[in-house]
Amino acid sequence: MSDPAAHTQLVPPSSVVLVSGGSRGLGLAIVTDLLESGVKVAAFARTVTPELAKLADAHPDRSHVGSVDVTDLAAAQAFVRAAEERLGPIDGVVNNAAVGQDSLHVHTATADIARIIETNLTAPLQLTRLTVRRMLAQGLRGRIVNITSICAQRGFPGLVAYSATKGGMDAATRSLARELGGRVLVNAVAPGFFASEMSAVLGQTQLDQIVRRTPTGHLTEPEEVVPVVRMLLREQTNINGQVIVVDGAASI
Numbered sequence: 001m002s003d004p005a006a007h008t009q010l011v012p013p014s015s016v017v018l019v020s021g022g023s024r025g026l027g028l029a030i031v032t033d034l035l036e037s038g039v040k041v042a043a044f045a046r047t048v049t050p051e052l053a054k055l056a057d058a059h060p061d062r063s064h065v066g067s068v069d070v071t072d073l074a075a076a077q078a079f080v081r082a083a084e085e086r087l088g089p090i091d092g093v094v095n096n097a098a099v100g101q102d103s104l105h106v107h108t109a110t111a112d113i114a115r116i117i118e119t120n121l122t123a124p125l126q127l128t129r130l131t132v133r134r135m136l137a138q139g140l141r142g143r144i145v146n147i148t149s150i151c152a153q154r155g156f157p158g159l160v161a162y163s164a165t166k167g168g169m170d171a172a173t174r175s176l177a178r179e180l181g182g183r184v185l186v187n188a189v190a191p192g193f194f195a196s197e198m199s200a201v202l203g204q205t206q207l208d209q210i211v212r213r214t215p216t217g218h219l220t221e222p223e224e225v226v227p228v229v230r231m232l233l234r235e236q237t238n239i240n241g242q243v244i245v246v247d248g249a250a251s252i
């Protein structure tokens with residue numbers, strides 16, 4: 001990683017982007033936006049929803065979708081190979097797939113803690129290693145965007161293991177950005193709470209409380225997060241190793 005030329009070349013916009021958890025919620029919004037921006041997109045989740053299948057049908061030459069459990073490294077590897085055969089080398093990754101939590105730490109089963117850590121921390125680290133190795137082997141420069149959460153920076157009851165995984169990914173973002181010496185730009189986007197299947201466990205009282213604490217007066221919308229992800233993948237900036245919070249200043 002000590003090639004001085006690495007520091008003199010810019011990282012071009014990603015043109016083939018892998019999105020994990022692209023079947024619904026924020027992931028689906030990211031896939032939709034990237035396809036509309038002309039980017040080629042490979043997206044997977046455990047279940048391909050009708051919405052994701054419809055998008056793929058609408059962009060047959062620029063999309064590749066499939067059913068993959070992100071914790072199954074062999075399946076993820078096979079998906080990446082198939083996607084690259086169809087779309088070309090992947091030079092952008094959005095680590096978005098994750099599972100939520102709604103249980104006090106003392107009541108969370110060991111197996112549930114393990115599942116949250118495996119899905120939200122181990123799997124994205126593995127997927128990142130797999131895709132970055134391929135980028136470097138092919139002499140490509142690329143970009144990684146990790147979707148983390150405001151929970152990594154502020155405490156929320158019922159989200160202890162989840163918060164730990166998101167804090168882990170924020171920390172990995174910084175160290176990987178250093179390790180890759182500018183060949184691959186690595187950043188994280190940390191949204192505030194937004195409505196999705198994951199956050200459906202929040203009650204109206206909690207949602208009202210979050211809105212009251214938010215200077216912009218509303219919950220974050222996926223559409224307010226998507227442009228930041230696109231910017232990190234596509235714009236020529238020198239942003240690297242950062243965690244960008246998108247929460248209307250709720251956490252300030």
Ligand SMILES: NC(=O)c1ccc[n+]([C@@H]2O[C@H](COP(=O)([O-])OP(=O)(O)OC[C@H]3O[C@@H](n4cnc5c(N)ncnc54)[C@H](OP(=O)(O)O)[C@@H]3O)[C@@H](O)[C@H]2O)c1
Nearest residue numbers: 021023025026045046047069070097098149193194196198
């Ligand atoms: N919602 C919020 O308030 C909020 C706030 C801050 C950050 N975030 C983060 O934003 C990201 C998206 O969250 P969301 O709210 O859009 O969640 P969501 O609606 O529950 O979507 C999660 C996505 O990840 C996929 N996924 C989950 N486990 C998977 C696995 N083992 N293998 C492959 N795919 C898997 C899901 O599909 P399958 O279930 O079919 O696999 C789905 O496509 C997550 O990283 C989350 O932590 C969410």
